[in-house]
Amino acid sequence: MSQWSNRGADVAKLSVVSLVAVTLMVACGDTSETFSSGQVTSAEIAMPGTAFGLPANAPDRFDFGAEASEQRVAMWDIDVRPDGVGLPEGNGSVQEGREIYNVHCVACHGLTGTEGPNDRLVDSEQWENVPTTRTVGNYWPYATTLYDYIRKAMPQLTPGILTVDEVYAVIAYVLWMNEIVPEDAVMDAETLPAVVMPARDKFVIDDRVGGAGIVR
Template identity: 50%
Template sequence: MREALFRCKSTRVALAALLSLTALTSCSSVAPSARNAEANHDIGTPLTAQDLAAWNIDVAPDGRGLPAGSGDVATGAHIFAAKCAACHGAQGQGGLGDQLIGGQGTLTSAKPKRTVGSYWPYATTLFDYIRRAMPYTAPESLSADEVYALSAYLLNQNGVVPANTRLDAASLPRVVMPNRDGFVADPRPGRL
């Protein structure tokens, strides 16, 4: 009886090995691209150009990638009070979040203050950062108009642009930041 049971288990193991080998052989005889084309595992959804556009929101220092829209300093002040002051302080002096206003002339001191007006080299990267990361509790929730307005407000409060400024994709890249020349250029080809 014991010998018959052993043979039965051996037969099952041998059969399983044979079936596995057959499956591997049949899989390997089909080209990888054909296997992938035939397989439909119902996993995921093909991405559309519209899906990719939602993720392609980076803005380059020269302004490439800036969206349509515009915003002015006065509107930015209202948005800042409603959506930014809780973390950055009513006057941009800092709090839970970083100080955004002031700091000019401190970068070479023992306690530099890296703010929008003292440190950032490009106004376009300010736009990019606000658009992607702010407000902290709801990143990417601001419209393009709101981000342009916040950028105008912060630049105005740092003395970079006048109070009647309206920024858009054409004007924002032309803003010259006080510390634009305070950075070393990237020597690699194709870099700004």
């Protein structure tokens, strides 16, 4: 590979040393994985917090990549968090959202968000224990996830076609269809994170831990 420099060749040599070490271990009938238990071969040094070693002569930094400018980061940093970080300037209303929805969303989600053929968005079922159908209204814990997902992935055949305001508007409409916001609601970077979704408090972090006699 032509892009490999002399330094790359050194790294390649060290990989060969590691490979020989591994081969010897296997040949000796040791089926345990020395690497994964936190140890490394003699050609490598252990690193804190990782099962992978680094070659003993590795520099503090290889500097193979390029520093990313603020503009470069901004170009791709499009995720949105529940605290509202990542939401852009702009806004959209339920009324505007109805028009967007009926053009871009209705074919897959139906006029009322219940007809499919793709994911059902609306369900008035109040669930005590488990919902039959998991929808935006009865299952999604955060309204901000709608922005994150719609901006990235919707509409399915033309993702990214909606403007900032149109995304806010269609979210307002979907939330209104689910009776979560009133008909005069306007969604923006302030109001969207403030929406409390009905299923919010139902979500708990995984408590499975493995171990004998434990089924969770």
